[in-house]
Amino acid sequence: MLQELTILNPATEEVVATVPTTSPAEVDAAVRRAAAAQEAWAAVAPGDRARLLRRFADVVDAAIEPLAALELREAGHPLGNARWEAGNVRDLLHYAAGGVERLTGTQIPVAGGLNITLQEPLGVVAVIAPWNFPMPIAAWGTAPALAAGNAVLLKPAETTPLTALRLAELALEAGLPEGLFQVLPGEGPVTGSALVDHPGVAKVVFTGSTATGRRIAAQCAAQTKRLTLELGGKSPNIVFADADIEAAAAAAPGSFLDNTGQDCCARSRILVQRGVYDRFLELLEPAVKAFTVGDPSDPATQMGPLISAAQRDRVRSYVPEDAPAAIRGEAPAGKGFWYPATVLEGRPEDRAAVEEIFGPVAVAIPFDDEADAIRIANATDYGLSGSLWTRDVGRALRVSRAVAAGNLSVNSHSSVRYWTPFGGFKQSGLGRELGPDALAAFTETKNVFIATEPAGS
């Protein structure tokens, strides 16, 4: 087991910080502290719980700039993106706070008595977060779990624990009780696995690769532990010949280059109807080349480096040196884990068109008609997101119904809003996060029947 994590700036490879790891014995102690804090937290009046979460949101709001600066240094995210990410944590906390008093049960008509349902907190929740969006994804689990009356133990990714640690300090500054929200940095197979296995943890929320998600699901199954999984994706961007081709081409680069493609919703398969395929690629090339790559601290930068040397090697493995790329952008030379924007031309069955690359690489594939587009879009084990571009409303609805994915956008690439549900079909996950039901996912429903007549049943 590593004793400490060394955090590198992915744009410069400089050491930003070292962080002590959490041993399995420390995980056990953290779970006990969290369980004690949770009991008291669940008993706090809903209005007071909401007030404390709003204060936490205000404290985060006041810290947007330093949080963004930290994200920039540990994850290499461009400043504008990093600011958005910190703001997303604030917004999620406000949204979750608004749900506390609306977490109501139901009253169901029965004979001979009164039947009510109660929404009770689960207890201690483990949130295992990835490195691609360290702050927002940590908050997707943490904010609603706290709002519903649970304690949270957050295991950030090895490469990006710094913003998570700062958020835990800000929670204390806001007045959240000691022990209620703790951050446990460490290695996945050691710290993360100890958390998943701990009998005192009632639910695990995991975001990351499908392979690790499956392993965690098996561990949870052994204890019938509650589980939400947000896993990988290989999302299609389907452009029909009747679409506004200029608009579709202008929007496409952001859909697979934002966050340097390290986005589970990246539209990394660009499916274009054959009649407009060549024209679309002609329009796409200058749009991809205009996507600004470079120093993340420059406000004009749109794309930074990849998270690590390992991730760069992984991305490279999908694009052999001699592979003829339809479009290739530029990347800074020298230090940093840079990789250029790349569009390959391929077939649906190519490895680069099947596996999640998690880098700035997309594969363009022509299709013949609507049925062919749907067939190719669904020819994947994943089912997270997707976009379709068309001016035909009937087609938009037909294709949206036919594509097996949890989040689709028509004439847009938007995927994630904290007030709408988010999650995957097939190997992309289990359960939903965000949206109006976010708090309920952190409760157990208890049905209570109170007999009011001797024969009530």
Ligand SMILES: NC(=O)C1=CN([C@@H]2O[C@H](COP(=O)(O)OP(=O)(O)OC[C@H]3O[C@@H](n4cnc5c(N)ncnc54)[C@H](OP(=O)(O)O)[C@@H]3O)[C@@H](O)[C@H]2O)C=CC1
């Ligand atoms: N859907 C998404 O949003 C994401 C998808 N991915 C995909 O996964 C690929 C590999 O990235 P990688 O970082 O290895 O992803 P992982 O899925 O392995 O890591 C995600 C999180 O899980 C933790 N973890 C790893 N192993 C275990 C375990 N046995 N028990 C509990 N927690 C564990 C990690 O910790 P640690 O950092 O210490 O390993 C990290 O906090 C990427 O290239 C991408 O394709 C990656 C991240 C996010």
Ligand SMILES: O=C(O)[C@@H](O)[C@@H]1OC[C@H](O)[C@H]1O
């Ligand atoms: O998990 C992901 O990678 C995506 O859901 C991602 O998270 C925040 C962004 O807005 C999403 O695209």
